[in-house]
Amino acid sequence: MGKAESVLGWTVEPGEHSTVVHVSGEIDIATQPDFEEAMRTGMRSGALVVIVDLDKVTFMSSVGLRVLLQVHADAQQAGRSVRVAGMSPIVRRIIDVTGLGQVLAVYPSIEEAETR
């Protein structure tokens, strides 16, 4: 039986008005620290708007939601915003069933998250 350790990759793309955090792979209990680090790195860019691109996320559980809600709350306190864009099917599913689309700013694409 092969190993199936969860893998999460991320890159941060700073821009003039917004910073995009691209995340790929699995956000679970094992990779939660990596996802937190990705989001902290994005926030450190200082941009008023931090967009998290979840298009290439193949798995995400409630631990991912917990991280998103935490950075969303921190950003709001600092007068900044976190926007979720590029949702994969699993991300869309958990945001839909939990109703968190009402809390998190969710956009269909990075372009729309940047311009609205």
Add this chain to the structure above:
Amino acid sequence: MPDDPNSVLPAPALRDWASSLPSFAAEVVSQTDTSRPHIYTRMPAMAEHVGLIRAQLTGWAGRLGLTAVQRQDVVLAVDEAASNAVEHAYPSTPGTVTIFAAHTRSGDAVRVIVSDEGLWRPPPADPGFRGRGLAMMELVAEVFRLMSGPGGTTVVLGWSLPA
């Protein structure tokens, strides 16, 4: 089981495990059809093993005729249950989490049981991960039952196959 002469008896290890569970979960095991594709596995309750549990469930769920959303929900709910065991069951000693997934005898539904032999601690006042993990299972599973006691925590999850 004696009322069904064609029933396939579960392997002894499965029977022993089932007898250690709360009665509602033991009953679920006795009403499954282990002659069809099923999973019965035990893993160290460690974060790096949860991905392997998901991979096994993904393979199994893909053979059942579930909808794409149901397959996703099965993997998500089992991940939440297993993560809960990893995070909370064994604060100081190593332990294991057991996964059993099978068709019901009637063939029109599937059941998954996730059990550990660790501690139960009540959810903290902060509605953090634990609360959200339980809420997620409740949202995506058609059947969700959880029981905790001195012997550990047992979660039963269920879905109906599309007609």
